[in-house]
Amino acid sequence: MRVIVTVTANPSLDRTVQVRKLVRGGLNRASSIRVDPGGKGINVARALAQHGVDVRAVVAAGGIEGQQLVALLAGLSIDVLRVPAVGPVRINMSVVEPDATVTKFNEPGALLDAGDARALCEAVLRSADGANWVVIAGSLPPGVSSAYYAGLIRMIGSLGVPVVVDTSGPALHEAVQARPALVKPNLRELEETVGHSITTIGGVVDAADEILELGADTVLASLGADGALLRGHDGCGYAEAPVTAQNAVGAGDALLAGYLSEGCGGLPALVTAVAWGAAAASLPGSAMPQPHDLRPDLVRVESRVPWDRRLHRDP
Numbered sequence: 319m320r321v322i323v324t325v326t327a328n329p330s331l332d333r334t335v336q337v338r339k340l341v342r343g344g345l346n347r348a349s350s351i352r353v354d355p356g357g358k359g360i361n362v363a364r365a366l367a368q369h370g371v372d373v374r375a376v377v378a379a380g381g382i383e384g385q386q387l388v389a390l391l392a393g394l395s396i397d398v399l400r401v402p403a404v405g406p407v408r409i410n411m412s413v414v415e416p417d418a419t420v421t422k423f424n425e426p427g428a429l430l431d432a433g434d435a436r437a438l439c440e441a442v443l444r445s446a447d448g449a450n451w452v453v454i455a456g457s458l459p460p461g462v463s464s465a466y467y468a469g470l471i472r473m474i475g476s477l478g479v480p481v482v483v484d485t486s487g488p489a490l491h492e493a494v495q496a497r498p499a500l501v502k503p504n505l506r507e508l509e510e511t512v513g514h515s516i517t518t519i520g521g522v523v524d525a526a527d528e529i530l531e532l533g534a535d536t537v538l539a540s541l542g543a544d545g546a547l548l549r550g551h552d553g554c555g556y557a558e559a560p561v562t563a564q565n566a567v568g569a570g571d572a573l574l575a576g577y578l579s580e581g582c583g584g585l586p587a588l589v590t591a592v593a594w595g596a597a598a599a600s601l602p603g604s605a606m607p608q609p610h611d612l613r614p615d616l617v618r619v620e621s622r623v624p625w626d627r628r629l630h631r632d633p
């Protein structure tokens with residue numbers, strides 16, 4: 319049986335507020351609100367569980383907000399392993415306008431002290447033993463060294479379990495050097511890696527190659543409305559799908575979940591990934607797609623990577 323473990327060191331309650339028009343410096347009255355359990359690892363777990371995949375979510379979650387997060391996850395067929403951290407879970411807010419423009423505010427998260435960080439690491443290692451994949455996703459909370467994920471990847475690797483990482487900044491740079499099986503950057507994270515802006519699909523391939531050279535086995539780059547690029551040492555694949563976006567928050571997490579749901583199996587898995595990502599972008603808040611939301615028939619795979627094609631939208 320396939321078991322996937324996700325790790326969320328800095329989860330969130332994702333509060334989505336709909337407004338008619340965002341007025342900077344003025345009073346904005348919400349026409350609706352919703353709250354989703356959030357954090358990238360949590361989102362990957364939600365998407366997988368909705369497709370019947372056995373998933374365990376290891377999460378550092380303190381305070382009343384941590385209790386609320388766990389309550390929101392109850393009944394979703396996720397085996398939640400909560401490490402009760404001292405600080406409360408953060409609240410990340412998205413303000414959505416009718417044209418699907420999302421303005422997102424991410425809190426840094428509460429300090430995770432050394433004891434909590436150690437407890438999280440122990441919980442991950444206990445869960446990882448015998449798992450098929452471990453997904454480490456999202457930012458690190460304050461107080462945790464940028465080498466934390468790299469250390470986890472090495473320890474999980476020594477159990478013989480492949481690791482996927484999706485994070486940003488120095489934590490991403492160090493994690494890649496710990497030789498994860500898969501890295502899932504978005505365009506911003508690719509640009510951070512190469513140190514300049516990327517305007518074409520060819521630029522994405524070059525940035526993915528730098529990540530491979532740093533130590534990753536495979537790169538799955540999520541490009542928002544421009545689809546996704548899969549780059550391994552032996553080749554490259556590109557796929558895209560038309561998206562009628564409602565809210566793209568969490569679409570990259572759904573994309574990664576889709577890829578994992580197919581056992582990370584090359585181009586067929588890339589098609590599933592893009593279908594899951596496109597479906598998530600068409601849903602409200604950070605809702606994850608259900609099987610009936612998917613349109614894999616609309617995914618176009620390019621047999622030759624369109625090297626010169628310009629990226630047209632910010633993912």
Ligand SMILES: O=P(O)(O)OC[C@@]1(O)O[C@H](CO)[C@@H](O)[C@@H]1O
Nearest residue numbers: 330356357358410424456457568
């Ligand atoms: O601040 P981080 O950890 O980088 O990202 C957190 C977050 O933006 O990522 C998810 C969407 O991918 C949301 O559920 C959550 O609010």
